[in-house]
Amino acid sequence: MQKKTTMLIKNIGQLVTMQGSVPRRGRFMNEIGLITNGAVAVAGDEILAVGKSDDIVGRVELAENCDVISAENHVVTPGFIDPHTHPVFVGTREAEFEMRLAGKSYMEIAQAGGGIRSTVRQVREATGEELYATSRKTVAALLAHGVTSIEAKSGYGLSTEAELKSLEVIRRLNELEPVDLYPTFLGAHEVPDEYRDHHKEYVELVINEMIPAVAAKKLALFCDVFCEDGVFTVEESRAILTAARKAGMQLKLHADELKSTGGAELAAEMGAISADHLMFISDKGIEMLAASQTAAVLLPGTSFALGLDKTAPARTMIEKGVIVALATDCNPGSSMTESLAMIITLAALKLKMTAAEALSAVTVNAACAIGQGERLGRLESGLPADIAIWDMRDYRELPYHYGVNLVETVIKNGKVVVTR
Amino acid sequence: MQKKTTMLIKNIGQLVTMQGSVPRRGRFMNEIGLITNGAVAVAGDEILAVGKSDDIVGRVELAENCDVISAENHVVTPGFIDPHTHPVFVGTREAEFEMRLAGKSYMEIAQAGGGIRSTVRQVREATGEELYATSRKTVAALLAHGVTSIEAKSGYGLSTEAELKSLEVIRRLNELEPVDLYPTFLGAHEVPDEYRDHHKEYVELVINEMIPAVAAKKLALFCDVFCEDGVFTVEESRAILTAARKAGMQLKLHADELKSTGGAELAAEMGAISADHLMFISDKGIEMLAASQTAAVLLPGTSFALGLDKTAPARTMIEKGVIVALATDCNPGSSMTESLAMIITLAALKLKMTAAEALSAVTVNAACAIGQGERLGRLESGLPADIAIWDMRDYRELPYHYGVNLVETVIKNGKVVVTR
Numbered sequence: 065m066q067k068k069t070t071m072l073i074k075n076i077g078q079l080v081t082m083q084g085s086v087p088r089r090g091r092f093m094n095e096i097g098l099i100t101n102g103a104v105a106v107a108g109d110e111i112l113a114v115g116k117s118d119d120i121v122g123r124v125e126l127a128e129n130c131d132v133i134s135a136e137n138h139v140v141t142p143g144f145i146d147p148h149t150h151p152v153f154v155g156t157r158e159a160e161f162e163m164r165l166a167g168k169s170y171m172e173i174a175q176a177g178g179g180i181r182s183t184v185r186q187v188r189e190a191t192g193e194e195l196y197a198t199s200r201k202t203v204a205a206l207l208a209h210g211v212t213s214i215e216a217k218s219g220y221g222l223s224t225e226a227e228l229k230s231l232e233v234i235r236r237l238n239e240l241e242p243v244d245l246y247p248t249f250l251g252a253h254e255v256p257d258e259y260r261d262h263h264k265e266y267v268e269l270v271i272n273e274m275i276p277a278v279a280a281k282k283l284a285l286f287c288d289v290f291c292e293d294g295v296f297t298v299e300e301s302r303a304i305l306t307a308a309r310k311a312g313m314q315l316k317l318h319a320d321e322l323k324s325t326g327g328a329e330l331a332a333e334m335g336a337i338s339a340d341h342l343m344f345i346s347d348k349g350i351e352m353l354a355a356s357q358t359a360a361v362l363l364p365g366t367s368f369a370l371g372l373d374k375t376a377p378a379r380t381m382i383e384k385g386v387i388v389a390l391a392t393d394c395n396p397g398s399s400m401t402e403s404l405a406m407i408i409t410l411a412a413l414k415l416k417m418t419a420a421e422a423l424s425a426v427t428v429n430a431a432c433a434i435g436q437g438e439r440l441g442r443l444e445s446g447l448p449a450d451i452a453i454w455d456m457r458d459y460r461e462l463p464y465h466y467g468v469n470l471v472e473t474v475i476k477n478g479k480v481v482v483t484r
Numbered sequence: 485m486q487k488k489t490t491m492l493i494k495n496i497g498q499l500v501t502m503q504g505s506v507p508r509r510g511r512f513m514n515e516i517g518l519i520t521n522g523a524v525a526v527a528g529d530e531i532l533a534v535g536k537s538d539d540i541v542g543r544v545e546l547a548e549n550c551d552v553i554s555a556e557n558h559v560v561t562p563g564f565i566d567p568h569t570h571p572v573f574v575g576t577r578e579a580e581f582e583m584r585l586a587g588k589s590y591m592e593i594a595q596a597g598g599g600i601r602s603t604v605r606q607v608r609e610a611t612g613e614e615l616y617a618t619s620r621k622t623v624a625a626l627l628a629h630g631v632t633s634i635e636a637k638s639g640y641g642l643s644t645e646a647e648l649k650s651l652e653v654i655r656r657l658n659e660l661e662p663v664d665l666y667p668t669f670l671g672a673h674e675v676p677d678e679y680r681d682h683h684k685e686y687v688e689l690v691i692n693e694m695i696p697a698v699a700a701k702k703l704a705l706f707c708d709v710f711c712e713d714g715v716f717t718v719e720e721s722r723a724i725l726t727a728a729r730k731a732g733m734q735l736k737l738h739a740d741e742l743k744s745t746g747g748a749e750l751a752a753e754m755g756a757i758s759a760d761h762l763m764f765i766s767d768k769g770i771e772m773l774a775a776s777q778t779a780a781v782l783l784p785g786t787s788f789a790l791g792l793d794k795t796a797p798a799r800t801m802i803e804k805g806v807i808v809a810l811a812t813d814c815n816p817g818s819s820m821t822e823s824l825a826m827i828i829t830l831a832a833l834k835l836k837m838t839a840a841e842a843l844s845a846v847t848v849n850a851a852c853a854i855g856q857g858e859r860l861g862r863l864e865s866g867l868p869a870d871i872a873i874w875d876m877r878d879y880r881e882l883p884y885h886y887g888v889n890l891v892e893t894v895i896k897n898g899k900v901v902v903t904r
Contacts, residue, residue: 158880371833406887413791460578467826
């Protein structure tokens with residue numbers, strides 16, 4: 065017996081299903097499965113049917129109290145997926161933003177109390193309750209901008225206690241907020257001050273104490289490392305990721321952000337689920353990603369907000385067949401934004417991605433980057449009913465109409481969770 | 485007898501009065517009149533008192549039903565002023581945005597039905613009612629982003645009838661919407677197709693028919709011209725502006741946007757109220773603006789959205805003492821945004837303006853650019869109660885926290901008109 069429809073979105077100006085991207089998981093990035101005058105029928109927390117409005121309306125059976133939304137002149141997409149965020153922090157760093165633009169050096173900023181160390185200090189001092197309150201605001205803002213699934217990293221604790229505290233905040237957000245969080249342990253985000261002259265010992269702490277503690281409490285799906293000259297070398301990254309894999313986590317990597325260090329190659333070699341940043345990815349790195357299932361998560365907001373001109377070679381990656389995703393990199397140091405639409409604008413302007421490619425990059429491909437390529441990022445019968453309704457007539461308005469939030473309604477697991 | 489307070493905003497984390505900028509109308513651009521733990525008392529549509537919260541709360545007399553807002557951890561600023569917008573249009577141009585980024589030429593875009601001609605065609609065909617409905621949405625979005633006064637241009641009609649229709653839409657918006665619009669006649673925005681081979685006759689039409697018709701109906705405070713190679717020359721611009729001045733309008737000029745053509749010099753020479761764009765302003769142009777009361781209205785969103793690297797020399801202008809303002813340039817062709825906060829982020833990143841300078845540029849200096857330097861853009865006893873309350877602890881979050889709308893409440897003439 066057919067399930068009854070509990071929510072019907074009909075008369076949709078443009079329904080973007082992303083179904084065209086399925087066969088090779090988003091690699092046909094211009095195929096967005098566009099249906100004009102479309103409809104989506106939802107049963108409970110799942111999508112029941114997707115198609116032309118006339119067809120769907122004619123054949124579904126409405127439950128009592130079915131929520132019917134008429135979406136003429138609107139665009140409907142899968143709920144967006146943000147596959148790279150650092151939402152667990154206390155304190156904003158606007159003074160540092162201004163100092164950087166005035167030409168102050170990293171050292172001058174650090175001496176004035178800025179930089180990642182200032183966030184680490186505040187996160188260590190904060191109670192779990194305080195951390196929850198501020199992180200909740202960031203997560204709510206992401207949701208208000210159309211994001212229904214968020215990868216969320218720790219990494220401002222840099223001690224076993226503060227990393228666990230951060231991951232517990234993510235777990236609680238996942239339980240209490242109407243959005244799914246996919247937690248990543250990023251103890252190897254930076255070497256904390258107390259280990260400045262004992263770099264190797266910090267790596268051992270991450271491997272021997274933090275990873276087992278995180279795994280024991282099942283607090284993280286993923287383990288990430290900031291692999292960069294002066295932070296963690298390729299060899300250290302490999303050691304940490306190997307330990308994490310043994311502990312049951314999937315792998316991610318901050319790779320080739322400031323220099324070409326072989327990060328992308330390492331990610332592909334180890335079968336990481338994603339390699340992120342990649343501004344300085346090598347040709348070999350691109351080839352290896354293209355031949356792998358490792359997604360490239362590009363973060364053009366970070367270059368933008370740091371005032372840098374360098375961008376990741378998105379066009380080459382797309383042409384070579386890399387699974388390209390986009391993320392906000394939402395964090396208080398280098399990219400203070402909760403808007404993936406803003407990132408789509410930057411992807412168009414700076415990475416020369418089309419609107420269709422950018423949509424793939426925040427739906428199907430972003431799903432691959434959090435290990436959910438089979439379930440999320442598409443509007444298809446049987447998949448979770450995570451849906452965004454946009455106040456626009458054409459999906460190409462997403463990059464074009466910039467700096468504003470055009471989300472009208474967000475639906476998570478079949479329930480309206482944001483409306484305006 | 486002292487007036488009674490009808491609205492009291494107290495315990496304001498940071499109250500930005502912009503009073504420091506008064507003596508030379510915004511030229512001391514880093515003086516924003518910051519009061520920590522401040523308060524604003526409003527009586528009817530005017531500001532009654534501004535100061536430390538303890539002082540103000542102790543000495544004002546509250547009217548019955550006084551609206552009391554407690555703004556701990558919030559920033560309060562004057563309502564923003566957007567001194568350059570083109571809000572009267574029908575139809576968005578997202579296809580053209582994508583074509584441009586793919587490297588298509590102006591001609592290819594025009595042949596595909598894009599460019600200003602497509603907007604002119606649609607505006608001519610639209611009824612006043614249709615134009616009003618779409619323009620109203622743009623104006624409401626500007627207001628939702630903290631703007632309480634908007635300069636609004638015609639210029640997509642390019643016939644006497646369609647220009648009057650556009651200006652009548654602006655008049656009606658001004659009457660019916662809770663925001664003030666300052667109308668500008670921009671018949672000389674482009675030469676319409678039917679005059680393509682009769683350029684001179686179009687200039688004559690603007691001077692002899694359009695300006696008198698606009699003046700007779702008192703539909704515009706300002707007259708603007710797009711002074712650029714291939715559009716209107718300096719001499720044509722001078723002729724049009726001279727006619728407009730005789731008809732009682734103040735002057736504005738789209739100047740030096742694509743090339744250095746002497747536009748800034750013309751604006752200063754004619755005592756225009758503003759010269760806008762100015763990416764290619766000459767050294768002499770800067771000197772002349774600095775010696776004048778003509779404001780420079782910079783539009784970094786336009787360069788951004790067109791994918792251009794060239795920016796106006798804002799730092800030099802500020803250092804030389806030019807009155808520098810910022811605007812969205814909101815229009816469907818080159819800058820589809822209603823967010824001045826987005827423009828502030830771009831001003832920081834691209835023009836190297838500080839947050840304080842950018843705040844001056846959207847308040848006191850923007851007021852000068854619409855001829856309201858004595859009345860608007862400051863929070864001061866006796867001035868209109870146009871106020872924005874922001875969900876941020878430090879005004880420097882405005883450029884830093886990018887791509888999102890942090891407005892919490894907008895007050896126009898003493899009344900809450902936006903809240904979330």
